[in-house]
Amino acid sequence: MSNNKEVCVREVTFGATHRAAICSPLIGINSTQLIEEAKLVLSKDPDVLEWRADYFESLEDVNEVLEAADALRSVIGNTVLLFTIRSMAEGGQSTTLSKAQQETLLDALISSGSIDMLDIEQSAGFTSHTQLIEKANRYGVKIIISKHDFEKTPSKEELLQILKANEAVGADLVKLAVMPHSEQDVLSLLEMTQEAAMSLSVPVITMAMGKLGVSTRIIGDQFGSVMTFAVGHQASAPGQIPIESIKNIQKYTQN
Numbered sequence: 001m002s003n004n005k006e007v008c009v010r011e012v013t014f015g016a017t018h019r020a021a022i023c024s025p026l027i028g029i030n031s032t033q034l035i036e037e038a039k040l041v042l043s044k045d046p047d048v049l050e051w052r053a054d055y056f057e058s059l060e061d062v063n064e065v066l067e068a069a070d071a072l073r074s075v076i077g078n079t080v081l082l083f084t085i086r087s088m089a090e091g092g093q094s095t096t097l098s099k100a101q102q103e104t105l106l107d108a109l110i111s112s113g114s115i116d117m118l119d120i121e122q123s124a125g126f127t128s129h130t131q132l133i134e135k136a137n138r139y140g141v142k143i144i145i146s147k148h149d150f151e152k153t154p155s156k157e158e159l160l161q162i163l164k165a166n167e168a169v170g171a172d173l174v175k176l177a178v179m180p181h182s183e184q185d186v187l188s189l190l191e192m193t194q195e196a197a198m199s200l201s202v203p204v205i206t207m208a209m210g211k212l213g214v215s216t217r218i219i220g221d222q223f224g225s226v227m228t229f230a231v232g233h234q235a236s237a238p239g240q241i242p243i244e245s246i247k248n249i250q251k252y253t254q255n
């Protein structure tokens, strides 16, 4: 059904023959909130924590971000930490960070030893995607190149193209989130996921957002998606359901 490409981070394996890793977002606006939130979410035992740093009020201050990342690491122990700055255009918060500031911050985080994975949007337009990716390779930080379409579900062909292009740039994993407007859109996303899992050499993460797309967050792994986003404390995108609900289903869908 799928390729055997796996990415291992700490004790989590991201691979199409496994259950989807459960990733829970943290949206605290400062270090104190973030730590409290992390403790609460950790009690629900997700595989991955995603620090959605676009919510962080001191994002322009590299030192504050590094300190918060370090504090987070000491609280979360061996749990995988994914760092994401989601742009407004792709469903994130508005930030005052310039592209150059963002690159400097990501560069510092990669060598900080605090984060395990980094989400970079395909559309980020960094002057040097390649340089960041090379540095991440050297430090063992896995790069997810992502793309969100909050308007629609593009055709299967277009979606596959996007994933393949991001694989070619050097992503360790590739991610797509789309907005469905019909059951057909949902089917098409799942079908595309299966094709991508078979034809790409890196693991894929996909989801359809909103109410119509909830099923993709539950059964996406049966079509080859290696990660699902679930609520520990607060949702970070439409259609996410609680960690407990995903875990309950995975008991029945996985060996």
Ligand SMILES: O=C1C[C@@](O)(C(=O)O)C[C@@H](O)[C@@H]1O
Pocket: 025, 050, 052, 084, 086, 091, 119, 146, 148, 175, 177, 207, 209, 229, 236, 237, 238, 240
């Ligand atoms: O890329 C994603 C996926 C997501 O948008 C979702 O739909 O669950 C949630 C975001 O926090 C994350 O960065």
